[in-house]
Amino acid sequence: MSGVEVITFGCRLNTYESEVMRAQAEEAGLNNAVLVNTCAVTGEAVRQARQAIRRARRDNPHARIIVSGCAAQTEKQVFAEMPEVDVVLGNEEKLAAASYRALPDFGVSAEEKLRVNDIMSVRHTAPQMVKHIDGHVRAFIQVQNGCDHRCTFCIIPYGRGNSRSVPMGAVVEQARKLVAGGYVEIVLTGVDATSYGADLPGEPTLGLLAKTLLKQIPEIRRLRLSSIDSIEADRHLLDLIADEPRFMPHLHLSLQHGNDMILKRMKRRHLRSDAIRFCQDIRRLRPEMSFGADMIAGFPTETEEMFANAASMAEECDIAFLHVFPYSPRPGTPAARMPQLDRALIKERAARLRSTGQRLHRTHLDRMIGTTQWLLVENNGMAHTENFTLVAAPGLRPRDLVSVTITSHNGKHLDMQLIAADAA
Helix, strand or coil: CCCEEEEECCCHHHHHHHHHHHHHHHHCCCCCEEEEEECCCCHHHHHHHHHHHHHHHHHCCCCEEEEEEHHHHHCHHHHHCCCCCCEEECCCHHHCHHHHHCCCCCCCCHHHHEECCCHHHCCCCCCCCCCCCCCCCCEEEECEECCCCCCCCCCHHHHHCCCEECCHHHHHHHHHHHHHCCCCEEEEECCCHHHCCCCCCCCCCHHHHHHHHHHHCCCCCEEEECCECHHHCCHHHHHHHHHCCCECCEEEEEEECCCHHHHHHHCCCCCHHHHHHHHHHHHHHCCCCEEEEEEEECCCCCCHHHHHHHHHHHHHCCCCEEEEEECCCCCCCHHHHCCCCCHHHHHHHHHHHHHHHHHHHHHHHHHHCCCEEEEEECCCCEEECCCCCEEECCCCCCCCEEEEEEEEECCCCEEEEEEEECCC
């Protein structure tokens, strides 16, 4: 092979950072290389990364394979001991061109492969400018990194470090460049995005940042948030939801569970009633709002009654896009030391929770039939509505905004009839 290939796992922040990695590696003159940007959220994510690394070596026997990302930060030795891997870069090191210039030679020891520093020592997140996001019609901007919370199931703070924010001016500059490059939709991403600004002068909030972007860059047609912690939603964010049509009516919530005792054992900062009240309040402000959510099935000590509370909360919140994770113990986290459930039971509960999610999604699709929607057309013949519902859009040009009538659905995506393309 020639050039730099990037394999990305995990979140939208990783997708964004993969473009930074590609740019830094190319600036360093790296060639014939595969960069693997890993995720550590679950044991399955780590397993998939290891599998991809072995496959990359089989397909590219003479290429350099460089592994980075959250799993590389938290399980550096595991990857360094893989014979297929040439170097392991930490989450901070992967973003610097110098890391790709100072690579060890082939055949070095596991210790010599490691370029992973203490992520907890990182105090700032430098703005990273990218011109485009490969393969995506919407542009991601990193506004925050790290997390100050310590949920008992989560390894990510140990892969990302403590919370730190990108200065507002740098975010505005990045957004301006991406819009000038043809992007009509911007997505603000972070590990704990709603903690944005607490470490900056004046302590600006995520909502204020979003307001500022839309005010200073009127060319932004659609603005989204990647994921939020509802308990941290600020007044400016609520104003945007109520009054700003360019702020898209979709929020992805970090709910994790629907039983108060499990939420406390997870060390979450909200209760079941908080989540339900938030969804109800937001729908009063914006009736067309849709919600996605992350939820964990089979957390340690979860009883059948506790699990039922989680499933019923998904229904009470009317979660249209439910992402279910079977609990996976992560070494080094407090939950890994709690009494564990049988793996078969965890999988069975996850399957039941997914079934609930599928039913809620179908109900959401039913409600969309007959409505008029604006779509952003993507590269694969599909598109998304403003509330992030998937629509088949064959024959339309990527990045176009089009008005359509929703005619039907197949349980997974909507079908449509074209009304008009955006003349703007």
